[in-house]
């Protein structure tokens with residue numbers, strides 16, 4: 147049984163452009179490539195969009211649901227890497243690669 151059922155994406159846009167947010171940092175541009183990539187794969191994850199997960203200044207934020215790791219600072223050119231790691235079930239590598247920037251530097255994933 148796969149441990150996660152959803153991939154949650156924050157698409158919030160806080161106070162126009164005044165406050166940092168996932169939306170301001172490009173999260174809405176991730177919806178289409180994530181939906182297409184998940185539909186084409188075998189991870190059985192459903193994309194869920196939400197408004198804020200409390201880490202607005204280091205978004206865009208993704209999180210595996212239920213109770214999975216959060217992925218920080220995801221950009222469109224990261225989508226292929228994310229989908230590949232999801233397909234392979236390499237959740238720990240995914241968490242390390244997109245770790246919270248204040249605590250861990252992004253690790254290279256081969």
Ligand code: FES
Pocket residue numbers: 156157158159160166167168169197198199200201202203205207
């Ligand atoms: S705006 Fe995305 S976590 Fe708050």
